[in-house]
Amino acid sequence: MPEIIAEKLSIGYRREKPILKNIFFKIREGLHILLGANGSGKTTLLKTIAGLINPLEGRVLINNFEPYKLKRREAAKYIAYTWQNPYYGFVEARVIDEIKFILRTTGVKGNWEIVEKLVPKELYERNPYTLSGGEAKRVSIASVLVGDQDIWLLDEPFNELDYEGTLSLLEIIRDARRRGKLIIISTHLVPLMDQLEPDKYLLITRKGMLIVNDWNKLSDEELVNAGVLSRSMICGGYR
Numbered sequence: 002m003p004e005i006i007a008e009k010l011s012i013g014y015r016r017e018k019p020i021l022k023n024i025f026f027k028i029r030e031g032l033h034i035l036l037g038a039n040g041s042g043k044t045t046l047l048k049t050i051a052g053l054i055n056p057l058e059g060r061v062l063i064n065n066f067e068p069y070k071l072k073r074r075e076a077a078k079y080i081a082y083t084w085q086n087p088y089y090g091f092v093e094a095r096v097i098d099e100i101k102f103i104l105r106t107t108g109v110k111g112n113w114e115i116v117e118k119l120v121p122k123e124l125y126e127r128n129p130y131t132l133s134g135g136e137a138k139r140v141s142i143a144s145v146l147v148g149d150q151d152i153w154l155l156d157e158p159f160n161e162l163d164y165e166g167t168l169s170l171l172e173i174i175r176d177a178r179r180r181g182k183l184i185i186i187s188t189h190l191v192p193l194m195d196q197l198e199p200d201k202y203l204l205i206t207r208k209g210m211l212i213v214n215d216w217n218k219l220s221d222e223e224l225v226n227a228g229v230l231s232r233s234m235i236c237g238g239y240r
């Protein structure tokens with residue numbers, strides 16, 4: 002069963018100025034929604050869990066290993082991190098090679114159903130850098146999740162996706178959850194996430210990290226403190 006433990010974890014880019022300090026949490030398989038204001042540290046936390054950056058203090062344990070201590074290609078077998086800005090992750094000159102990159106470097110067989118749901122075949126020969134924002138997002142997500150890792154860290158995955166792309170990704174996430182993955186989605190789209198009935202919400206607040214089971218139990222004030230649009234803003238006067 003996939004598991005992420007954060008112990009006395011401090012994250013950031015400068016030791017003297019941590020973005021989040023001394024946080025603890027333990028999460029297992031299921032769907033987790035990461036919320037927080039712009040610049041609160043959502044991407045930094047996901048990158049630390051993915052092993053792309055080292056903690057300033059404390060540690061992250063993923064099924065008893067510390068991800069940033071592994072070689073990239075080893076970590077990529079277990080942990081998927083999809084980029085908020087899709088163009089940052091591209092390394093190949095053709096979309097199809099971009100999608101196959103992770104399979105080549107990790108040696109895993111790959112889950113092509115995910116690719117087929119997200120990427121139209123007519124994009125396969127295109128240069129990833131020439132894609133539109135939404136097309137690039139689809140390719141970027143597919144080129145990571147094709148590895149079908151146990152842990153999925155999705156950084157603002159719905160931004161730029163159209164109606165059909167959003168439905169496809171929701172279906173991929175629902176299916177992954179049924180298959181026992183541990184998923185964390187960083188987003189500002191709380192009402193959309195609510196439809197997926199997440200197991201937990203992880204909120205980065207001014208005081209640190211708050212973990213709750215039910216979004217509806219949070220007050221408008223708590224939501225606003227976590228940088229989330231209040232219900233009244235979303236629903237035009239609701240509550």
Ligand SMILES: Nc1ncnc2c1ncn2[C@@H]1O[C@H](COP(=O)(O)OP(=O)(O)OP(=O)(O)O)[C@@H](O)[C@H]1O
Nearest residue numbers: 014020037038039040041042043044045046085187
């Ligand atoms: N490479 C870096 N070097 C120094 N500071 C950085 C770096 N990357 C991000 N930061 C800063 O760290 C803080 C947290 O950034 P992060 O991207 O984790 O926020 P976020 O919660 O994902 O924000 P958003 O909702 O805007 O995407 C911000 O103040 C940001 O400017």
